Amino acid sequence: MDCPKLICDLRIPKIMWYQTDVTVVIRVMLCDVTDYYLCIKDDHFQFSTIVDNNKYYIGFNLFGTVIEEETTHENLGREIKITLYKAHKWIPWLKLHADDCKYPQILLDPERLYQPVWVTAKKNVEVREDFAKYKRRHKITQIMPDVPSTDEEESDDELFDMFFE
Secondary structure, eight states, rough: OOOOOOOOEOOOEEEEEOOOSSSSEEEEOOOSSEEEEEOOSEEEEEEEEETOOOOOOEEEEBSEEEEEEEEEEEESSSOEEEEEEESSSTOSSSSSSSOOOTTTTEOOGGGGGOHHHHHOOOOOOOOOOOHHHHHHHHHOOOOOOOOOOSSSSHHHHHHHHHHOO
């Protein structure tokens, strides 16, 4: 008996996302959406809609937890912008979803790459002086190498060698 192929009539919308120290912004790239379903729990995201007789759905576990009461969403006509507030602020998310499967439709927004403030801050590092200039400034003509003295009867290394043999 031949079984028919399973065909899913649901499509996955293109999603662009970026983050700041406090928020994660998800942009669902669909034009002319009039009605949609959005469900956000502590660490779960669900979105579905119907546009031009095409059904769209995506659901996944978020990489981190969010405060669901502070979540806002706005239909901008060409996209739906969803702002999630991180429960653990100032911790960067490595990716949007925590699932093992790959979603080629979920992309990091290239216009707003996340870079923490502490990485972009300039460091006050003094430039060291060249050794040749240092020698000239202090009128050093020759620096003697550090040579161990041979006046001692037996060095400390030889004393310790008898313990390890």
